[in-house]
Amino acid sequence: MLSTKAARYCTALAVLCAAHAGIPLLTGAEAVDAQELPNAASESEHEDTSEASRPSEVPIPNCLDQSITGELGQSLRPRGVQKREFQKRGQVELVARGGLYASDLLSSSYAFGGALAFFITEDLGLEFSVDRTPVALDLDAPLAEFFGDDRFKPGTGYLGLAGLVWSPIHAKLRTTDSIIHSDIVFTAGGGRFFHNSVQGIAAQAGVALELYTTQWVTFRFDLRDVVLVQEAVAETRLTNNLMATLGLALWIPTGL
Numbered sequence: 001m002l003s004t005k006a007a008r009y010c011t012a013l014a015v016l017c018a019a020h021a022g023i024p025l026l027t028g029a030e031a032v033d034a035q036e037l038p039n040a041a042s043e044s045e046h047e048d049t050s051e052a053s054r055p056s057e058v059p060i061p062n063c064l065d066q067s068i069t070g071e072l073g074q075s076l077r078p079r080g081v082q083k084r085e086f087q088k089r090g091q092v093e094l095v096a097r098g099g100l101y102a103s104d105l106l107s108s109s110y111a112f113g114g115a116l117a118f119f120i121t122e123d124l125g126l127e128f129s130v131d132r133t134p135v136a137l138d139l140d141a142p143l144a145e146f147f148g149d150d151r152f153k154p155g156t157g158y159l160g161l162a163g164l165v166w167s168p169i170h171a172k173l174r175t176t177d178s179i180i181h182s183d184i185v186f187t188a189g190g191g192r193f194f195h196n197s198v199q200g201i202a203a204q205a206g207v208a209l210e211l212y213t214t215q216w217v218t219f220r221f222d223l224r225d226v227v228l229v230q231e232a233v234a235e236t237r238l239t240n241n242l243m244a245t246l247g248l249a250l251w252i253p254t255g256l
């Protein structure tokens with residue numbers, strides 16, 4: 001009984017002291033919440049710290065670091081579709097060339113000549129060419145010794161062709177100090193091989209590589225298949241003759 005009265009007296013005394021000092025009093029539930037509040041705050045702060053430490057939660061910077069920009073800014077260049085440095089439309093290409101003529105039925109030999117092309121568009125043009133090559137049959141010498149007369153008379157053949165030039169593929173070749181622009185060219189056409197051993201017309205198809213070294217002079221590698229009907233030593237058949245040439249081209253603008 002005495003202890004209960006003493007407890008009430010102490011509580012009343014504490015209330016009076018707190019009221020005198022201006023300290024607000026908390027009920028039992030509020031006291032429990034006040035004890036849990038620091039723990040909840042620490043847990044929330046820990047969660048924020050852990051979330052911010054995740055790589056996926058770190059915000060992406062809006063710009064490059066100034067030091068990186070200073071070091072790489074001069075070497076970085078925007079990339080995209082670039083214009084061709086060499087324009088072919090409305091120009092005339094004059095080619096002088098020479099190389100190898102590998103005959104199918106007769107003996108292989110050299111060939112040389114020239115071509116003249118005019119480009120209607122950037123990729124399409126018309127081409128006219130004339131090439132000269134010796135026409136001979138190496139097997140004719142032993143046959144002539146055996147039969148006592150020449151079965152094949154050697155001579156000179158002239159190949160005249162006309163056709164289309166199409167360059168749909170533009171490429172770049174990198175050297176040690178610079179980049180050389182080039183075109184992969186497809187050719188097709190027909191004409192005539194002027195020699196007694198050839199019958200009918202000739203047809204040709206091929207591919208070429210054009211290297212644009214300067215605005216006026218370029219290099220050109222040609223590989224063509226010339227289809228002919230030829231006769232030699234009492235044999236007549238359809239032949240495929242390969243012609244590989246290296247040419248030097250001069251470009252002449254026409255203003256068209």
